Amino acid sequence: MPELPEVETIATGVHRQLRGDTILSVWFSRYREPFKTPPDEMAAALCNRRIRQVRRVGKHIVFDLEPTPQASASFRPRIQWTVHLGMSGRLLIATPRSPEMRHTHAVLHLGSGRELRFVDPRRFGRLSLEPGDFQGPGTEPLAVSLADFTALFRGRKLSIKAALLNQSLLHGVGNIYADESLFRAGIRPTRPAGRLTRAELGRLRTALRAVLRAAIRAGGSSVSDYVDAEGSKGFFQVQHRVYGCKGKPCRVCGMPIRRIVLAGRGTHFCPRCQE
DNA sequence: ATACCGACCTGTCAGC
DNA sequence: TGCTGACAGGTCGGTA
Known part of the structure; x- marks a missing residue:
């Protein structure tokens, strides 16, 4: 059950491994529950983005994304993809040969040849696209005066x-x-x-x-x-x-x-x- | 506005 | 052995 420390640990790990990698294509499962943003819109926005930074805001994992040089000029310069793990959500970094776990709801195919997979049996997790200034709903417990x-x-x-x-x-x-x-x-x-x-x-x-x-x-x-x-x-x-x-x-x-x-x-x- | 509560989900486990 | 029901809880939406 991921709370702040778990989310922080995961975000740090994903950042270390994926910073600088690019998103080439995206696959989403049919379940609509994980998507706060419509899947088509989210897929279109994620492709041809470079992962600039991955960090934690509240219980959200925030991917700061920027366009790759190949991306069309009409791309908004910076957007954010947020992952909330809910109760049972996990992010896995895998190769295309790794067997797909049950309850895999999203796969990002990366320029390095790896994949970032979102697995969530209980489907309380949420994926969302943000305009680039995601703050989270409340105050940060580690920073509050x-x-x-x-x-x-x-x-x-x-x-x-x-x-x-x-x-x-x-x-x-x-x-x-x-x-x-x-x-x-x-x-x-x-x-x-x-x-x-x-x-x-x-x-x-x-x-x-x-x-x-x-x-x-x-x-x-x-x-x-x-x-x-x-x-x-x-x-x-x-x-x-x-x-x-x-x-x-x-x-x-x-x-x-x-x-x-x-x-x-x-x-x-x-x-x-x-x- | 504030507070409360059920619904959403599936895996796990105790108990029969 | 195999089944049933209780339990776990983050967040959302409805209600008082």
């Missing part, structure tokens, strides 16, 4: 957990890192976001940045493995302290970790350490 972070939650009645998941506030935080950062900050997920003290918001911002950075470091150690081949190895190196730990003793106080449903999501916390 304390003042801006505090302002995001002011006056809000929804739970802090739901607020962290709201991509139009902060983008990039998903269920795992919401739970993990709330645990590290000692804040119960059910607390109304607007009722948190300045001190608590400060702890939460610090915890969120720390856990995201640690996860990026962990994922970063196996970037090429992920992009090349099967695994999502790197992402399991992260030590979860509450997520998926229902009933296990809290690492700090020993109380059993509780699981409730909040904002429609499984939510994990320590009933003693988080108040």
